[in-house]
Amino acid sequence: MENLNQQSIDNLTSLWLAAGIAFGNYQQHTAFDSIQVPGSEWPNRIWLKSAISPEVLSDAADFSRNNQLPLTLSHWGDFENSLQPLFEAAGFEAKSTQIGMSLKLSTPFEHPGRISLETVTTSEQAKIWAELYPQSFGYTISAEILEKANHTVQFYLVRKEEQAIGTAMILESNGVVGIHGVGIIPDFRKQGFAEEVMAVLLNNAIAKNIKLATLQSSAMGKNIYQKLGFTADFLMTNYRLKI
Structure with a gap:
């Protein structure tokens, strides 16, 4: 399951990268990566690439605070969201949640053909x-x-x-x-x-x-x-x- 989750996450970050790289606005940092696209509310994102710690989150918060565009920090984890207090202690607040989902493909799906x-x-x-x-x-x-x-x-x-x-x-x-x-x-x-x-x-x-x-x-x-x-x-x- 962990490998499947990583495949899903890699696909999502590749989507963000496609947008950021097209504009030359992809930055690699020690503990996180970031993307910004002026004139668009998306993806404008930060995601962590090292273990979560108060120091890592403090660095991400400082970067966000000094950035001209509002940035969203996306984090994927368990459904208990047990690490949320660490994010809050660093000055972040949860704005939304999404559920990572997957499907192994085999049999085609029937549909009415209206679109x-x-x-x-x-x-x-x-x-x-x-x-x-x-x-x-x-x-x-x-x-x-x-x-x-x-x-x-x-x-x-x-x-x-x-x-x-x-x-x-x-x-x-x-x-x-x-x-x-x-x-x-x-x-x-x-x-x-x-x-x-x-x-x-x-x-x-x-x-x-x-x-x-x-x-x-x-x-x-x-x-x-x-x-x-x-x-x-x-x-x-x-x-x-x-x-």
Whole structure:
């Protein structure tokens, strides 16, 4: 299970790296790495690469405090979140949690065929995608990220007939498909479209003989993924400095 968790984490950090490196804003520090993208609320991230200690967290807090952009420190651990007091003592507070989930792929999924996935390849498509995304997630990803990172990350517009109703992004790495940013705009929710997007993405991965899918879900979306067979593997907590 530990190796599976690491595959999921590596895919996620590779997604962040794709955005940061495209802008030349990836920094490696002794105990943590960081990424910043001006003009976008995402990924703007810190993640630890050494054992957690008060000293490591103090260094991360100092770096965040001296940074022009607000940074999120993401940490993955057990569901008890037993290390949270250490983060709080260093000046951080938990802003959100996500559940790391995975699914071993074998049998294709049935779906109604109501939607299509359109690969984002033009500036106009990137602009539409960037306008739709915050309607699902409440924060922005700039269109420029899509234009600069689309050689590594596959960005999709979800269309129902001609109308764009949602977003998705995929990163394939080391035999793993990481599914990220699957969102449906409010007018089309609770109609099974998110499940259908997932089925199409998973079937595409199966057709490529990919054996493992990973994602990070909100508590609200967890049931959708469990119905597809995903299991909950770890908790990711996103921290910000206390104001």
